[in-house]
Amino acid sequence: MTTQTERARALLRHHGRTFAAELGAPVRRNTPAPLFQLLYFSLLTSAPVQANVAMHGARALREAGWTTPAKLADSTWRQRTDTLNRAGYARVDEKTATQLADLTEQVQSRYRGDLRRLRDEADGDPERAQKALKRFKGIGDTGAAIFLREVQVAWPEFQPFADPAALSAAGRLDLPEEARALARLVPASRFAELVAALVRTKLARDYKAIRAAA
Structure with missing residues (x-):
């Protein structure tokens, strides 16, 4: 050896x-809810916060029941802000609460709530996938890379x-x-x-x- x-x-x-496993999002199943949770974890991790703070924030969103685009769309800006703040995601909680609403709207309007359509759109090309991910407000190079790093357990065409x-x-x-x-x-x-x-x-x-x- x-x-x-x-x-x-x-x-x-x-x-x-x-990190998806730590979040409690079973991404390997390749179903819409855990993929969406991975997406908002990627958004939270894109902000200038420590990794553990981003994880606490993402887990708080999940524990609040906002596990799908439809459920998160039903939350108010104040509810999202307060939830993130209580989880310790305080410095950029207000901005992120707004970005979460924008992200949710984009997932619903472009992909009808199912990020597997983004996979189809990318057609096995990681550069196309990253470009699609970066269309979400608040997700840049870092967030797109985090998403692809974690989602490869379900989308093997992007592995390694x-x-x-x-x-x-x-x-x-x-x-x-x-x-x-x-x-x-x-x-x-x-x-x-x-x-x-x-x-x-x-x-x-x-x-x-x-x-x-x-």
């Missing part, structure tokens, strides 16, 4: 969970996909800084977890622990 393979396994042992944060962490661990080379270190079914583990390592800054465990 190569050192790189051992290090990939150490990453999975320490941090092998996607690794975002810049994951590839940066891979470089720090002397792992390949290219998605296809990185994917050779683990089974295809666990690649999304590996990429998420790299991001979590970057956030925790526990590179030494990963090296020591390999």
Whole structure:
């Protein structure tokens, strides 16, 4: 077993969970509700807040029952603002509450509430998918990359996909800084977890622990 393979396994042992799984959104099912929840998590993570704050905010939206575009559309701006604020997502809660309304309207009007239509629109091209995602107000390069990183468990035509944060962490661990080379270190079914583990390592800054465990 190569050192790189051992290090990939150490990453999975320490941090092998996607952010969608932490959110409680079963994206692997490829159904409209979890895909929408992943989209608003990508929006919240795009703001200049810490990753754990974005997760708290997204989980609060989900726990409030706003799990689909129709349900979120029924919420008021004040309800969304207060929910985000109570979750600790305070500094940009008002702006994000507005962006959530815009995002929901766009999902409903362009995709009839089902992001699988965005998948069809992209037709297997990650650049087209990213361009489509960036049409949502509040989602830029970072948010689009987060969505594709997580959704590849359900949309395998985009696998292997690794975002810049994951590839940066891979470089720090002397792992390949290219998605296809990185994917050779683990089974295809666990690649999304590996990429998420790299991001979590970057956030925790526990590179030494990963090296020591390999």
